[in-house]
Amino acid sequence: xxxxxINGPIGCxxxxxxxxxxxxxxxxxxxxxxxxQAARMVGSPVGVLIDKEQRVVRFRDRLGRFVxxxxxxxxxxxxxxxxxxxxxxETLPPETFAELSGERPxxxxxxxxxxxxxxxxxxxxxxxxGDVVIIGRGANVILANTPGVVHVGLxxxxxxxxxxxxxxxxxxxxxxxxYVRELDEAWATYFRKFFKTSPTDPARYHMMLxxxxxxxxxxxAAIVHACGDLES
Amino acid sequence: MxxxxxSLSMPSQRPMNRMSISVLGRTMxxxxxxxxxxxxxxxxxxxxxxxxxxxxxxxxxxxxxxxxHLGYSPHTILESSHDEWQAxxxxxxxxxxxxxxxxxxxxxxxxxxxxxxxxxCQLVLIVGRKDLWHHHYGTMALIKLLDExxxxxxxxxxxxxxxxxxxxxxxMFRHVGFVLEGHMRKTHRKDGEWYDYYAMGLLVxxxxxxxxxxxxxxxx
Numbered sequence: 001x002x003x004x005x006i007n008g009p010i011g012c013x014x015x016x017x018x019x020x021x022x023x024x025x026x027x028x029x030x031x032x033x034x035x036x037q038a039a040r041m042v043g044s045p046v047g048v049l050i051d052k053e054q055r056v057v058r059f060r061d062r063l064g065r066f067v068x069x070x071x072x073x074x075x076x077x078x079x080x081x082x083x084x085x086x087x088x089x090e091t092l093p094p095e096t097f098a099e100l101s102g103e104r105p106x107x108x109x110x111x112x113x114x115x116x117x118x119x120x121x122x123x124x125x126x127x128x129x130g131d132v133v134i135i136g137r138g139a140n141v142i143l144a145n146t147p148g149v150v151h152v153g154l155x156x157x158x159x160x161x162x163x164x165x166x167x168x169x170x171x172x173x174x175x176x177x178x179y180v181r182e183l184d185e186a187w188a189t190y191f192r193k194f195f196k197t198s199p200t201d202p203a204r205y206h207m208m209l210x211x212x213x214x215x216x217x218x219x220x221a222a223i224v225h226a227c228g229d230l231e232s
Numbered sequence: 233m234x235x236x237x238x239s240l241s242m243p244s245q246r247p248m249n250r251m252s253i254s255v256l257g258r259t260m261x262x263x264x265x266x267x268x269x270x271x272x273x274x275x276x277x278x279x280x281x282x283x284x285x286x287x288x289x290x291x292x293x294x295x296x297x298x299x300x301h302l303g304y305s306p307h308t309i310l311e312s313s314h315d316e317w318q319a320x321x322x323x324x325x326x327x328x329x330x331x332x333x334x335x336x337x338x339x340x341x342x343x344x345x346x347x348x349x350x351x352x353c354q355l356v357l358i359v360g361r362k363d364l365w366h367h368h369y370g371t372m373a374l375i376k377l378l379d380e381x382x383x384x385x386x387x388x389x390x391x392x393x394x395x396x397x398x399x400x401x402x403x404m405f406r407h408v409g410f411v412l413e414g415h416m417r418k419t420h421r422k423d424g425e426w427y428d429y430y431a432m433g434l435l436v437x438x439x440x441x442x443x444x445x446x447x448x449x450x451x452x
Contacts, residue, residue: 015412019415022415026417027417028414028416028417029412029414030413030414030415030416031411031412032411032413032414032433033413033414033431036389036391036413036433040350043349044349044350045350045351045352045389046352046389046433046435047351047388047389047435047436050435169441170445
């Protein structure tokens with residue numbers, strides 16, 4: 001029951017290689033389905049979970065959050081009880097106006113602990129079922145000390161990944177460079193925040209493959225070969 | 233990990249009597265509309281599902297030989313009371329809509345099974361008129377259903393489960409921008425055989441970009 005995790009930065013070919021391995025070994029392939037199942041567990045839209053992995057928190061976001069927190073604190077303490085702004089917490093509903101009107105359910109953030117627990121459970125369920133290639137989502141850390149798993153890290157130079165994203169997403173070069181840079185940053189932040197490690201730490205993998213030097217087919221063949229060690 | 237449900241009926245036989253139009257390399261999609269289901273529509277659905285060629289690509293039949301369908305049974309709903317009919321076809325949680333061509337012919341059915349807490353839905357689409365298969369009626373109906381899901385209903389994600397034997401549907405969903413979220417081996421059972429299924433999903437921001445390219449119009 002081979003279980004393989006493949007982790008790499010955006011545009012390095014994780015999905016292509018993962019699908020080839022899945023095909024060659026005749027086992028399942030799971031990519032974003034990890035988060036869609038975790039979202040089902042926590043009862044939130046999957047975008048809230050994807051945001052935790054891919055969202056780049058910029059300074060203006062942090063500033064906005066800081067201001068919001070200060071307003072909420074002052075409201076709770078009743079210090080915003082000015083004549084023009086009302087007197088306290090009832091003037092600051094936590095929901096948006098659309099939510100208050102019942103137009104749509106709340107999409108407020110999922111607690112980090114709940115998110116991590118749900119993601120961990122989905123990955124462990126996949127492991128227990130066996131015969132699966134899991135793409136990203138920190139599965140290599142979640143299953144770090146689990147027997148019968150091959151952890152594969154992929155890497156590729158930024159310029160090559162920018163070219164890939166230009167073709168795949170129909171972006172111009174400047175847009176693709178920004179896209180790759182922001183997702184790289186979010187990827188590192190995700191691993192640092194939830195797993196206290198770096199996604200590029202070679203100690204986290206059985207093998208790291210440089211996709212600048214290998215075709216996807218060769219990389220897949222190497223991974224399939226490595227899985228033979230699990231069975232011997 | 234979920235269940236293996238079909239999402240589209242698009243067999244591979246290519247009819248000859250209708251042609252899609254291509255202008256300067258861009259496919260001109262035939263216009264379709266989504267309308268409320270009538271009892272006459274359900275009667276036609278029953279006829280289509282009784283066609284072995286359609287049924288083979290859909291859900292197969294139950295133990296009594298009746299064709300399986302999602303959301304309602306075409307064989308029993310026609311005998312239902314007004315209240316039962318309304319509960320089935322006027323629901324906030326499952327939008328069932330008939331697909332009509334521009335010349336006013338009923339050609340199929342689409343459904344959105346909505347899970348409001350997750351702000352997502354499962355999309356189901358069948359083109360029952362075999363003579364219209366492979367002429368982009370399914371693609372256009374899919375786009376209309378996605379517009380309904382994302383714009384009218386304000387959902388965040390639409391997903392489909394496609395069995396491995398429905399290759400045309402897989403191509404169509406990919407073409408419209410659905411992302412492969414998972415490929416589960418031998419988890420879909422039909423007529424005594426186990427098949428792979430592909431779980432595909434589309435997020436609202438992914439669709440906005442893709443739709444603009446597909447239609448040559450502004451994003452929804």
